[in-house]
Amino acid sequence: MNESSMPGNVVTVDTTVPVWEQFFTVAPLVLIGTRDADGSLDLAPKHMVTPMGWQNYFGFVCTPRHNTCSNIERTGEFTVSYPKPSQVLITSLAASPRVAEGAKPVIDYLSTFPATQVDGSFIEDGYLFFECRHFKTIDGFGENCLITGEIVAAFADNDYLRHAEADDQETIHDAPLFAYLAPGRFAAIDRSNAFPFPESMKK
Numbered sequence: 001m002n003e004s005s006m007p008g009n010v011v012t013v014d015t016t017v018p019v020w021e022q023f024f025t026v027a028p029l030v031l032i033g034t035r036d037a038d039g040s041l042d043l044a045p046k047h048m049v050t051p052m053g054w055q056n057y058f059g060f061v062c063t064p065r066h067n068t069c070s071n072i073e074r075t076g077e078f079t080v081s082y083p084k085p086s087q088v089l090i091t092s093l094a095a096s097p098r099v100a101e102g103a104k105p106v107i108d109y110l111s112t113f114p115a116t117q118v119d120g121s122f123i124e125d126g127y128l129f130f131e132c133r134h135f136k137t138i139d140g141f142g143e144n145c146l147i148t149g150e151i152v153a154a155f156a157d158n159d160y161l162r163h164a165e166a167d168d169q170e171t172i173h174d175a176p177l178f179a180y181l182a183p184g185r186f187a188a189i190d191r192s193n194a195f196p197f198p199e200s201m202k203k
Contacts, residue, residue, distance in 0.1 A: 021183050029180035031094055032060060033079035033120045034071035041107055041121050043081075043094045044068045047180040054203055056151040058132055063144050072134050072147055079120035082128035085178045085188035090123060117153045127157040127175065168194070 013019050027047040034042050046068075048061035058080060062069045072078050083091045096106045112121040118131045132149030139145045159175045162168060169192055176190040 024181045024183075024185065027180045027182055029083065029091060029178055029186065030060070031081040031083065031091060031123055031126075032062075032068055033081065033115075033122065034068050034077075035075055035119055036067060036071060037074065041112065042067055042071060042104060043107055043110065043112075043121075043123065045091050045095050047182055049080075052135075052148050056154075057135060057148055058130055058151055059146055059148040061141070061144050062147050064139075065143070069137075069145065069147065072149075073137070075119065076134045077118035077120060078132050078134070078147075078149060079115050079118065079122055080128075080130040080132060081122045081126040083123060083126050083178055085176050085186075087123070087125060088178070088186055091178075115153070122155075127160040127177075129155040168192070 013022055028049050029045060029047050030049050031043045032046050034044075036042050044066065046060045046062070050059055051057065052059040064070070068078075090110060093106045094110065096104060111124040113124055114121050115129075115131045118133070120131065122129045130149075130151045131153040133152050135148040135150050137145050137147050157175070160171070162171060172192050173190050176188040179187045179189050181187055
């Protein structure tokens with residue numbers, strides 16, 4: 001199909017530069033927790049995150065230039081905290097650059113609690129928490145890599161869990177989700193509709 005046969009409102013997106021800055025997409029936003037070589041906690045916001053299939057695997061995009069990548073390679077583990085919309089400032093501060101000595105002092109001012117099966121911590125007042133063992137890292141996405149882990153423990157704010165006696169829309173309304181609208185915006189999701197899956201659809 002050539003461009004002349006496309007619908008009138010469809011335009012060409014420039015692929016000579018990364019396409020992702022040219023439109024908005026919806027993504028989760030999480031804080032990946034790791035241990036630096038000196039034992040200090042590092043928390044790094046990531047939005048290129050996803051379940052890795054239907055089983056208990058999690059993945060996110062990173063770069064070897066970041067401590068997150070080298071920390072996971074060294075320790076073989078990491079944590080994942082899903083912040084609430086009210087924690088946008090905390091999440092933003094976690095992206096603060098390191099000082100000349102390599103430390104990230106802002107992390108010391110964030111309230112955290114320890115993981116149970118890995119050497120790591122979570123931010124307090126998040127709504128979903130994963131403890132992960134490093135599964136594999138796949139290199140070669142330009143300067144980036146895909147880091148995956150197996151979820152060995154998971155915890156959640158009870159208000160955010162689905163319950164048989166509660167309507168899903170009411171759950172989301174009462175416990176809004178934090179969405180990152182890349183690039184550079186965010187939203188609180190408190191309304192939703194059931195997706196009209198065909199009856200014959202299977203996973």
